[in-house]
Structure formats: C-alpha cells, structure tokens
Amino acid sequence: MVEPESLMMDLGSELFNYTTGRFLANDAHRLQERRRVFNIPGLFSIVAKAMNCDIRQIIDFRKLAEGGLNRIFLITLDTKFQLVARIPYPLLIPKAYAVASEVATMGFLRLKGLPIPKVYDYSSTYNNEAETEYILMEYAKGNDLSQIWSDLKEDEIISLMDQLAKVESTLMSISFPAGGSIYYASDLKELSGNEGIPLDDQAESIAFEKRFCIGPDVSVPLWYGRREQLNVFRGPYEDAKSVLLVGANKELGYLNQFGAPRAPYERFRREYYNYEQQLPSDHARNLDYYLRLAPSLVPDDASLSAFCIRHPDLTDSNIRVSTDSGSLQILSVLDWQHAAVLPLFLHAGMPQFIQNEEDEVSQKMIKPKLPDGFDELPEEDQDRERELLRRRLVHYHYTMSTATHNRIHHKGLVYPLNSFCRRIFIHASAIWEGETIKLLYALIELVVDWERVVTDGTSCPVMFTVEEVDAAEKLYQALTNAEMGKRLLRGHVGYGEETWVPATHYEAAKAFGQELKRRTLKACADDEVTTEEQYAVVEANWPLDDMDEEELEEYK
Template sequence: MMDPESSELFNYTTGRFLTNDARRLQERRRVFNIPGLFNIIAQAVHCEPGQIVDFRKLGEGGLNRVFLVTLDTGLRLVARIPYPLLTPKAHAVASEVATMDFLRLKGLPVPKVYSYSFTSDNEAGTEYVLMEYVKGIDLSGIWADLKEHEIISLMDQLTTVESALMSIAFPAGGSIYYTNDLQELGSEGVLLDGQLDGNASEEKRFCIGPDLSVPLWYGRREQLEVFRGPYEDAKSVLLAGAMKELAYLDQFGAPRAPYERLRREHYNYEQQPPSDHAQNLGRYVRLAPSLVPDDSTLSAFCIRHPDLTDSNIRVSTENGGLQILSVLDWQHATVLPLFLHAGIPGFIQNEEDDVSRKMIAPKLPDDFDKLPGEEQEQERELLRRRLVHYHYVLSTATYNRVHHKGFVYPLNSFRRRIFIHASAIWEGETIKLLCALIDLVLGWEDIVTDGTPCPLVFTEEEIRAADKLHRALTTTEGQEMFLRYHVGYGDDTWVPTAHYETAKALGEELKRRTLEACAGVEDSDKVYGAVQANWPLDDMDEAEFEEFK
C-alpha cells in the first residue's frame, strides 16, 4: 500500500520555502484515493481501470498538482488536483471548467475537459479536473532562444487569439460558471444569451456569477457576505474590491506590523492601525466612479487570460514553424471592463526600458562587434526583450485594435493601478493606495475632463509625508533584490529543492553579517534586536502569519 506520508504523488517536491517551510508544504499536500481516481478516469474516457498503464506527476504549480495519465491505447490525458490552499476552491474549480468549455465552443485553443468535480465527495476523495493532454512543448522551454522571425510569428498568433477572446461580448461582469453548478454553490447568475450561434440549450448552460479575483476571497474574506458580482457596470466593479476590504477591516481588522519585514524599519517597527487604510478606502470609494473612461467601448465587459505567461502557452515547432497549440490554466479567469484588462502581459512587457517604452525599433548597438563576449550576450538578451515588447505592441495594433486602444488610452495604466491597490488585501500598510489617491487628486483634470471639481483635497503636509515615506520604502526594494540575487529565491521565498540547504546557509550568513554590522551604529542594541526580530528569511510567528494566509 502506498505511504501517503512519503509519496511524491501527494506531497510537494518541486521546491522548498526559506520561511515557514513546513506550513507551505502542508498547504500543498493532498492525499487522494488513487484506485478511486482510476475508476473516475475509466468512466470519463470509456475504458477499464486496468488499461491505465502509467500515472505520474507531470508538474506542480502555485495552486495545483498535475498528473499525466497514459492508457494502453496510447491516449494520454491530464489529471489536475488543487492544493488545499486554493481559494475559493469549489468556485474556482467549477468556474475554470465552465470557462474552458465556453471558450472551446467559441473556437479558442483551450484543452477539452473530460470530467471534473468541485467537491471531494467522490471516489477519489478530492476535487479534480480531467482534461486533454496537449502535445508539443511549453513556450517557456524555448522562450529565451527565439529569433526575430519567430517572435513576430508568435506575437501575431498570440494577439489574434487575444482578439478572438476579447471580442466576446458579455451581459455582465464576474466569472463564468455552468448554470447548474452555480445554483449548487448557492448563487444565481446572468445567463449568457446570444453567444453560441443561437443554440438556446447550450447558452442556458452558462452564466456569469461571482467574480473570482483572489483578493475578494483571500483568507477570512471568504466568510464575508459581500457583493462580488455579477456586475452590471464598470462602476460596480471599481467599488466591489474596496467595499470588500472595508467589510474585512470592520469585522477582522486589528493593528499589525507590515507583512513585508524589510519595510517595518520605516514604520519604527510599530504596528499600524487598520483605520488608516479604511480612511483611504473611503476616499477611494468617493472618487472611484470618476475613473470610468469617457469612451464607452473601454467599459464593455470582456474576458482575458488571468495570468498569461510563457509556461501556460503550449506550442509546436514541427514543420519548421512555431505554432500555438493551446493556452492553459484558466483558474480565476474574470469578465471585467476592457480598461481593467488592458495591458501588456508581464512576461512580454519591458516598459522599464526607455527604448521599449518609446517604441523605438530595436537593434544591436553600432559597436556591438567591438564589445567583450559577456557584454555581447547581455546586449543580445536586451535586444530579445525589446523585440518581444515591440512586436507584441505592433501585432496588437494590427490584430486587436480594441485592446491596443485600451492600453494606450490616456492614464489607463493609472486607473488599473489604483483599482488594484484599493482591491488588494490589507497587509499592514496603506501607502500605495494613499500615493495613488494623491496622484489622482493632483491629476484630477486629466482624468475628469468635464470640469467637475475634485471632492477630495490633500494638504501640503499630507503630500510631503506620503512622499517621504514612499521614497524611504523604495530603498527596501533594492535590499530585497540583493537578498534574492545572493540567496537565490523567488516569490514566497521559494527555492528549488536541490538548492534549499545552500540557500538556507546563505541566508543565515547574510543575517550574521548584518547583525555584526549593527555593532557600529547608534543605538546598536536596539537596532540589533530589531534586525534579529524582523529578519525576512526567518520563520514568521504563526499567530501573526495566520492573519495573511
């Protein structure tokens, strides 16, 4: 009998975490009934359980574990099982399946779903999704080596897919569900009428229900009885996240130190009151309706991939060309106004670079041949990043003009930024929202062009204090980058399993050196104690940690 304590099928083995490792691994541990899952697979693809000749872990993502199932007929399919940390689990599984089915019916390159369950009440004892295995390779495997003609072809294909996706009209905002599933989850939705070529029975299967954006459900927010959609207009979208967070602070808010421990120094290591953030959320609620663009086409509801990266695009390199085969991972997909979806995907955008930002045609420097080998490699990589950004924007302008209009619309990136800050979970700080509000007030006439006066005023003292704190906090970004580079960790202090012991030792050595350096500063004992208590690579107190996870 398989030991659930040690089996890699049930446990997270891809990486470790430098802080709260045991907790992070437990959140990703999922024991299930393998014979029961095999029975489910057999029923889904009309075979016998004994015809399953191979079952192995294919990969582990941030929220799910993926298995490759092989039959004796050669058929392969994917079984995906969510971790316990997925939020909100039932809604997320149900919505993703319905979204994928709906988009396939609309002709988008999305895997076929064979079977699913958004509850653990089944033979496998777990939520699951069984779907088509898409041949080919992940784009991430060749991303760094693409030539310019391949980049152009890929960007043309990608923006064409996005155009087809974003041209689907929706009667409301939120997330897509099967109508019956949403009713089983205790909600009613807005039917997607007129979207599937007049097939009334198919259309009634789908509806728009609650918005699955993670900040709306994170942690104890899932317990709140707050409005999460369906949204009738852009204004209701802009307000929902802030109203949710106000409700959270009212019910659960308590003073806390900033979650990012490197930033605590600039708050004198003191706990921050939730009332400050509640005040800024209230200010945002007053101003949010003015963020709706004057151009009504930018407020039309549309859907976009929730987290487009090179690792969830499946491609073929056969026959000498690069072809997009499928776009994977639609968990937490949302239907929102176009102006809140518009923008260049993170793995493509290179906006911190002046050449990319100004859309100057990329090329190697004139003295490239005279540069040392290492600098030539750096210039080639810089050129590749610029080419990807440049051709995505050009292809979007050609094949997805509505989207292009969205991300070049005046101050549209600011509208998205302040909306994100107002919807985000409170982690002991309010400075990002406060600075965005100040920018909005100071630039009011550029956002609201009809002459309506701004109902909010900041004093010069408030503006100076916010700017001073913001500038001080930017120093922590360099400190964080230094730690990441020298220790070698990613988000949530993740490291590859093989690098864990080395990374732990490097982190401890940096901590030791930092504490030694405290000896020569003013109030050395106080500084030493503060660093010791707030070192960012130490485990965090579980009681404090529970507030965020």
C-alpha cells in the same frame, strides 16, 4: 496495468507532496499548504467512467508537473491515449467556485474556437470517489514556451507575437452582458442558489447543466482568508462603476469585522515604519476616499467600459507550442483559474513576461537593434546586449502585432489613463497587509491631477494637506530603498515569491541566507550608534527567517 492500491501505501509519496521547490521562510507551513492526499483507486475509477474504459487499461500514472496552485498528473491508457488529472492544493481559493468557473471558462472559450484543452470530467468538491476536487482534461502536447523563450530569434518572435495577438483578439472580441466569472448555470445554482446572468442567446434545447452564465468574480483578493466568510457583493457586475467599487467595499467589510493593528507583512519595509504596528483605520480612511473618487474613473468612451475577458495570468509557462513544422505554432493556452470578465480599461495591458516598459528604448517604441560596435564588445557584454535586444524585440513586436490584429486591446493600451486606472483599482482591491501607502500615493496622484483626469468640470470631493502629501512622498520614496534591498537579497540568494527556491538549491540557499544574516547583525553590532533595542528588532525581522504561525494567520 498500474495497481492503484499500491500507490496509496506511501502517504509520504511525491504524488501527494510538493517536491518541485522549498521555501527559505516557513518551509514546513508552505509545504503543508501544498500537500494533498487523495484516493488514487477512486480517481482511477472516475477516469475509467469518464473515458469509457476499464480500470485495468490504465498503464501509467505519474506526477507531471506542479504549479502555484495545482498538481498535474499524466495518465496513460493501454491505447497510448493520454490525459491529465489536475488536483488543486488546499491553499486554492475560493476552491469550489474557482474549479467550477475554470471548467466553464475553458468550455465556453473552446466553443469560440480558442486553443484550449477539452475537459472530460470534473468535481468542484471533494465529495466523490477520489476524495478531492479535480479536473480531467486533454493532455496538451508540445513544449512549454518557457523552455525556448530565452533563445527565440527575431523571426520567431514576430511569428509568435502575431499568433498571440490573434488569439487575444478572438478572446477579447467576445461580448458579455455583465462582468464577473463564467460558470455552468447548474454549477452556480448548486454553489450559490441562483443561475447567474445567461451568456449568449443559448437555445432552449441546450440542457440546463450545459448552459453558460456569469456569476461571482473569482479574483483572489475578493476571497482571500477570512474574506471568504464575508457576505459581500462579488458580482455579477452590471457596469464598470460596480467593478471599480467591489474590491474596496470588500476590504472595508474585512477591516470592519477583522481589522486589527499589525506590522507590515513585508519585513523589508518595517524599518521605515519604525517597526511599529499600523492601524487598519488608516487604510479604511483611504478606501473611503477611493470610493468617493472611483466613479469618476469610468471612461467617457463606452467601448472602453465594455466587458471582455483575458487570460488571468498569461506567462511563457502556460503557452504550449510546437516546432514540428519548422516554425513555432501555438497549440494550447493553459491555466484559466481565476479568469474574470471585466471592463476593457481594466483588462488592457501587456503580459508581465512580455512587457519591458522600464526600458527607455521600449518606451519610445523604437525598432530595437544591437548597439554600434557590438562585435568589439567583450563576450559578457555581448551576451547582455543580446538579452536586452530580445526583451526589446518581444515588447516591440507584441505592441505592433496587437495594433495590427487586436484593435480592441490596442485601444485599451493607448488609453492615456489605462495604467493609472488599473494601478489604483488593484491597490484598492488588494488585501490589507499592514500598509496603505500604495493606495494613498495613487489617491494623491489622482487628486493632484484631477482636472486632467476628470474633464467634465466636476470638483474633486477629496483634498489632502501639504503636510499629508509631503509625508506620503517621503515614505514612498524611502520605501524604494526597501524594494532595492529586497531585489538585492533575492538576487544574491536566488529565491522567488514566498522565498521559493528549487529543491536542489534549498540547502545552499538556506545556508547562504543565514550567513548574510550573520554578516548583517555583525555590522549592526560593530556600529557604535546601534542600540541593543535596534539590534534586537533587526534580528527579529530578518526576512528569510520563519514568521510565527500566529502572525502568519493574522494576515488572512
């Protein structure tokens, strides 16, 4: 038996703190965002009630994993039965809606036969014995696909892509009366005061708290930071047009209420703006342009505008597989936080960990193979060619499996405007971080190609001058240098998003990052052209230094 009271004695315990990684910039702030103290005896009591057992039957409680938004605990009973408790970090948004929607999404999709863990109990608020939001769910056995992903052979890739395409086919074949996110009607009633739009023809005999419905979209950009305070429409959506408009209207509402001049959040990019603050009115103007153009992006083919659901962030780390039978089998698909029901033409696309679209061979959909003369190549070159082949095979067989087993998704993938529509929609919905160039560049592309995109003869309601197009092109191309510099620095130092590094790598990476800063500043000092003012702004905007807390808050 575990003594839960003893686990509460050390509030600095790894049970409450993020220990998987560190952050080269604003480390203390990022760790605090992921710190969550909760009542362990209270959680044990909840587990006992949910599993109909005695608290004394809980013989082990330990941290199993940490993700981007949640901490996972493995709970073992004396019967050897195991379950997990998932507790969100404080940074999860919109917390109550996100937890309630994920639980309902998992329950709904399980009923459709998808391999998703069972939920035993949950709370979307901290008003409970555990004093935290939580989800108690089935422990998904097997291994993370990420553990074997880089070593897959072609026959394993083919099998896995077939299975994945069939799972996605089941998922995307579900029809919905509206767009948004899935909830239990009782939860949505408690959260928002309404019961949403009912799903399926649910029998009247089903208890109200078990009925599914569509309610507000929980996609992060709609709620991020002070946006959660806005009284704006977030769904449910009645049609594709309302989906295209919701994110831009939200961001306009934010700019009108909270917008203020600010430097680009990405410090790599500030040089190309002369280290000057940018006006929110520039982005507001482009959002207005988008709102005038967006209705014309709705496809003429109604099937492309049909509402469907996909996994919100499918990666190799949230697919659990088994190799017990000698072949790979998908056992579970995890992490359904922020799932949304959207039109097919906005959902269609390759998962990031599968797509290899920048590669010429993958673009042409040529059956990949090792190059001629492979055996004569140096060992290092052979390793590089094997990895390139694996990426190409994954891309190729996912496409082929999707064409065979998931005709719905394949239709969206081959829709000529698929990539562009998703891109401009994402840029218009994104949170404003002191830049508008990505949206502006996409708008110019749409206006220039208007007659190809919009075939009904409607005239384009927006025009750009030659000077505006040239300036945007110049800035956009210049910023590719910033992205290249960012990739080089990340590659040299070895950090990920938000400057994350494994905890064991933190001290070495921090020291190396500071050494690179020293070398950069020395090069500036040795350059006779560099002024004291230029030196100062380079020093003040080093991307691996802490950003002032007040400045961080500005971007929310």
